[in-house]
Amino acid sequence: MLTKKQYELLKLLHLRIERDGIPPSFDEIKEELELKSKSGVHRLIAALVERGYVSKLPYRARAVEIIKLPAAMKREFDLFPQDLETKVAEAVKSLTTSVLAEIPLMGRIAAGTPVEAISYEETRISVPTGLIGSKGNHYALLVAGESMEREGILDGDTALIRAQRIANDGDIVVALIDQDEATLKTFYRKEGRIILEAANPAYPTQIYSPDRVEVQGKLVGLVRSYH
Numbered sequence: 001m002l003t004k005k006q007y008e009l010l011k012l013l014h015l016r017i018e019r020d021g022i023p024p025s026f027d028e029i030k031e032e033l034e035l036k037s038k039s040g041v042h043r044l045i046a047a048l049v050e051r052g053y054v055s056k057l058p059y060r061a062r063a064v065e066i067i068k069l070p071a072a073m074k075r076e077f078d079l080f081p082q083d084l085e086t087k088v089a090e091a092v093k094s095l096t097t098s099v100l101a102e103i104p105l106m107g108r109i110a111a112g113t114p115v116e117a118i119s120y121e122e123t124r125i126s127v128p129t130g131l132i133g134s135k136g137n138h139y140a141l142l143v144a145g146e147s148m149e150r151e152g153i154l155d156g157d158t159a160l161i162r163a164q165r166i167a168n169d170g171d172i173v174v175a176l177i178d179q180d181e182a183t184l185k186t187f188y189r190k191e192g193r194i195i196l197e198a199a200n201p202a203y204p205t206q207i208y209s210p211d212r213v214e215v216q217g218k219l220v221g222l223v224r225s226y227h
Contacts, residue, residue, distance in 0.1 A: 192209075
């Protein structure tokens with residue numbers, strides 16, 4: 001699974017190679033992805049190489065070659081005409097004409113140490129239905145903490161959650177612990193225990209007996225504001 005930044009880099013590489021015949025420079029990538037340094041670019045490219053999405057060609061400038069694209073990105077590009085300017089125009093039109101859905105904003109959820117359980121509606125927000133789908137009941141939570149940053153979930157983001165009581169291994173879920181604390185983590189079952197795993201090595205994995213954990217929803221989308 002790619003993080004948000006890894007996905008954005010792979011998409012940028014694909015679009016620029018398609019348009020210009022060569023990938024963008026490290027300086028251009030740094031600016032486009034709003035990274036603090038070129039070392040961040042190196043780390044993202046190394047992660048894509050490790051996952052088999054790109055390869056690095058020796059002794060050549062801008063020597064990055066795309067090997068494959070994830071299924072979600074293929075579907076995204078298949079929806080658009082091949083001309084780049086048309087792609088951009090269609091993408092903007094899609095965003096501006098999307099049908100909106102109103103869902104309750106239920107407060108904060110910890111991507112870190114669990115916080116007091118959230119069970120009240122603060123307000124309602126409008127989100128494109130394409131982000132959440134048409135099935136199920138949905139709600140939003142403000143993300144507090146950095147434990148899921150390697151999944152591209154950052155402090156201050158708004159997590160879009162589909163309410164559900166079951167989860168599969170690898171799902172990112174809202175988990176209620178001991179009926180009074182909630183957290184956002186990746187869910188696993190192992191040897192009769194529930195594992196709630198962070199996506200940041202600074203935060204420990206949480207392990208509980210099944211009777212202590214109640215799944216309250218699955219992450220289906222993310223909204224980020226840039227100020």
